[in-house]
Amino acid sequence: MAVAKLARIPNGVGLTGYSALSALADLLTIVRNSSRIYDSALEKVLEVLSLRHGNIRLLNPATGELELMSHKGFPDEYGEKYAKIKLGERSSGKIVRTRGPVLWDNIQTDASCAYLHLRKEGINSLLGVPLLAREGVIGTLAVASSKRGRFREHEIQLLAAMGRIIGITIENSRLFSALKGNVDDLTKLTLRLEESDGIKDRLLSVISHELRTPVTVILGNVEILMDGIFGEMNEKQKDSLQTVRRSGAGLLFQVENAIDVSQLEAGAANVYPDPFTADHIREAMVEILGDEARHKKLDLIWEIDPKAPPLFTDRSKITKVFRNLIDNAIKFTEQGSVTVRISYSPERRMVHCVVADTGIGIPRDRYTVIFDPFHQIDSSHTRLYGGMGLGLRNVKKTLELLGGGIEISSEVGKGSAFKFWFPAERGGR
Secondary structure, X not given: OOOXXXXXXXXXXXXXXXXXXXXXXXXXXXXXXXXXXXXXXXXXHHHHHOOOEEEEXXXXXXXOXXXXXXXXXXXXXXXXXOOEEEOOOHHHHHHHHHOOOEEEXXXXXXXXXXXXXXXXXXXXXXXXXXXXXXXXXXXXXXXXXOOOOOOOHHHHHXXXXXXXXXXXXXXXXXXXXXXXXXXXXXXXXXXXXXXXXXXXXXXXXXXXXXXXXXXXXXXXXXXXXXXXXXXXXXXXXXXXXXXXXXHHHHHHHHHXXXXXXXXXXXXXXXOOOEEEOHHHHHHHHHHHXXXXXXXXXXEEEEEEOOOOOOEEEOHHHHHHHHHHHHHHHXXXXXXXXXXXXXXXXXXXXXXXXXXXXXXXXXXHHHOOHHHOOOXXXXXXXXXXXXXXXXXXXXXXHHHHHOOOEEEEEEEOOOEEEEEEEEEOEOOOO
């Protein structure tokens, strides 16, 4: 019996993949109608991989079901019978649970893939990847072939990259549709900007939404160049691309902060609980921000309570809370250390955290206003450090959404400590 294999995604996707990703991104940038996005995306994926069978499903957090949005190559009864499936069922459910590509090389003999319709169609190989967006996994993309062992490593990488682009585009489309219901177009938003802070927030969301997909594609192309797909690069070229990647990743994070704040202010943010641990947070932060800390020769210290239990809350939002606070701590610290402490209160089932630094510090009279949107502590000095002034606003509103809070203690010239807390378990809404 064949065993379902999980695949890790290396960075490069190859020359053909580069062209395919660009074509997919261009197509989905044009297609704004959400009902067309699913069919258009699936058609492009199948065209690139020269396949006939595939489907796209979206996760409904309220029901815990994966809903079929588009399918190609299967009879009508397939769509009727498998219109909705539970997360714990079938191949798509396994893709969501693993958060990565899942490959079946021979489903005719593999009992872990139970779609009878696939076997009747003569399908042998099945490959599925998650649709990834800011909130995490929002759905699945699966393709199938009659050839056993059909999918090679570069095709797994390519499909995973497509899943990322499609996921972001679907989320962008949802945001765009919501905003379009409030105003006719971007011009009207601009003309009414001074009339309402709410209009200003919507304008910010539209601009951010338009920036996110192209920045994501730029970063993907940088990864391809750095992997030497177009030829070996010398050290100076690699250093230059590393700068582009670091700056691009920072820009993307700022854009996502802007979108998050707009949704939080409008009361439109949802909670998507997911199981994870404090160690998962640490690993993610070391991967994302470790190079920046090393570049500034700062010690990034982690102190995690060994008694802290597994968490069940919105992993994506909590990760962004830590990233914003640690990123700020590194940004405003020129020497010394950044320390992250995570402890647990079993009586209240509350997680308590501290992000402390040895940086420039914050004046006491600024303790409350630093959480206001677009706020800079000192426009003449801290502007040297960059940023939109939305990170701490995002942190505060996110923690409140999750049932937690945040406070600060600081001394100018000696450093700051942001203390925050949130429930270990939080249901969705």
